[in-house]
Amino acid sequence: MTRPKVFVARRIPDEGLNAIAAACDIDVWPGQLPPPPDELRARVADCDGLVSLLTDRVDAALLAAAPRLKVVSNFAVGFNNVDVPACTARGVPVGNTPGALTDATADIAVTLLLAAARRISESAGDARAGRWLTWEPLGWLGQDLAGRTLGIVGMGRIGFATAKRLHGGWGMKVLYTARGPKADADRELGATHVDLDELLARSDYVSVHADLNPTTKGLFGAAQFAKMKRTAVFVNTSRGPLVDQAALAQALRSGTVFAAGLDVTDPEPLPPDHELYGLPNCLIVPHIASATIDTRNAMARLCANNLLAGVRGEPLPNCVNP
Ligand code: DGY
Secondary structure: OOOOEEEEOOOOOHHHHHHHHOOOEEEEOOOOOOOOHHHHHHHHOOOOEEEEOOOOOEOHHHHHOOOOOOEEEEOOOOOOOEOHHHHHHHOOOEEOOOOOOHHHHHHHHHHHHHHHHOOHHHHHHHHHOOOOOOOOOOOOOOOOOOOOEEEEEOOOHHHHHHHHHHHHHHOOEEEEEOOOOOHHHHHHHOOEEOOHHHHHHHOOEEEEOOOOOOOOOOOEOHHHHHHOOOOOEEEEOOOHHHEOHHHHHHHHHHOOOOEEEEOOOOOOOOOOOOHHHHOOOEEEOOOOOOOOHHHHHHHHHHHHHHHHHHHOOOOOOOEOOO
16 A cells, blocks of 8 residues: 655654654655745645645645645644635645643743843843943833733633733733633633723733734734833734734834833744844744744644544544634
8 A cells, every 4th residue: 555645844853753754755845944835836746745834835826736635734833824714625634733832832921021021132132242330220120020910812722821820920910802701711810801902901911822814913003002001011922913013113112112022023034134123122032932842842743643644534633624
């Protein structure tokens, strides 16, 4: 019997690759950068399965170039790079990796929140550059966390894990947006479901955990930043296009908001000459929320399980098609 053929669009941890290679013939893209779209189309032409990353666009054109494709296994929890309706129309299930990166991502949200509130990037840069002249009573003053109000935009798994850390560790009061009230957040965190305007007006910290879809694209623009407190810290670990970056830069520059911490930007990578890098109150890291060894191994296992189920024609353990 012929073995299924699978294209893996980047090297992922061996735990995933080995599990796939045990049952399939695999072609792993060797580059550090993603395969260009033409190359991706050519590589999947005779494949039964595809392991895609958030940098790979999986759309109708790609599906048309891959008549045998039985499954797309996305190495991420987010799947905005995949045209799911087009996959569904073709009968191709799409897998993702929920759960595996919840803790690592919540850890980065808290890290960014603390670092932005306490001006860590700016003050460390000043120390390194010789601008640490003495102990300054009025130097590098930041914001406190204890007892302040945290606004979670999107109370899913990662939003909940972030709120749990900040409520448990710093006694923060939690407000959140979601499609409706979440009983576990209300019960365990004493959290309150509010609309976005109320959340923005009342929160000292706003942490974004909503997925990217047509209703959340550009959710944070000048009007939203204007509704926030001037002392507020804004954190985004979801997807860059939720934020109008020009509006964020203006809000940070003018003091409309105090500081921001971003794990995600639009585009990625953010060009080194982008205005946000020039702002001392903006801390940007290169989409590293899930970048721990254990987390990436766990993602690789989930990704392999979805892929293998798909090539066998079985239901995927984590399938995002409706
Ligand atoms: C995801 O999985 O969607 C993250 O953004 C990358 O790990």
